[in-house]
Amino acid sequence: MxxxxxxxxxxxxxxxxxxxxxxxxxxxxxxxxxxxxxxxxxxFLSEVDGAIFRLLSDDISTMSSDLNSVARAINAGRRPNVGDVARLVMDAQAAVITVAAELAAMLKRQAARRRGEAM
Incomplete structure (x- = not known):
């Protein structure tokens, strides 16, 4: 060594x-x-963790584009569909919760792995 x-x-x-x-x-x-x-x-990231975060990143990117479209419509004086905006907000909230849950689970798995514990 x-x-x-x-x-x-x-x-x-x-x-x-x-x-x-x-x-x-x-x-x-x-x-x-x-x-x-x-x-x-x-x-630090396992292949599974990386795949999960890539999928989440793709979803968040799509939501970001959709939310930007709503913001552009509002800035141009157009009124977006309230149901669409509500859906986008709920999707964004779900994504944030999912990211937080995945981070917590990943950190727990990594800590156990580093200590040599089975999960």
Whole structure:
């Protein structure tokens, strides 16, 4: 096994230590996880997580375009269909809730995986 040495100012080290504590890791373990992820050796997002977020991103992009169309119509003095606007708002709310739920689930899976626990 190889050892890497890193120099930090006292303030930088405290910031790293605080982040490691919040992640439930030692400083050494935290830095190892970050460096392996950054090098692409152990990516944070699994293939499934990536696929989920790509699908969500596509949905959000479509909603964004639709909401921009409504905003342009309003700015041009046209009155959009209230039912369409309500549907767009409900879709946007559902997307935000889904993203939050997926992030929470992903973080839980990743933390368990990093600790070697089965999920």
């Amino acid at each position: 190889k050892v890497a040495h890193i120099r930090y100012s006292p303030g930088e080290f405290m910031a790293v230590k605080d982040a490691a504590d919040r992640a439930g890791c030692t400083v050494s373990g935290f830095l190892r996880l970050l460096s392996l992820e950054g090098a692409g050796v152990d990516p």
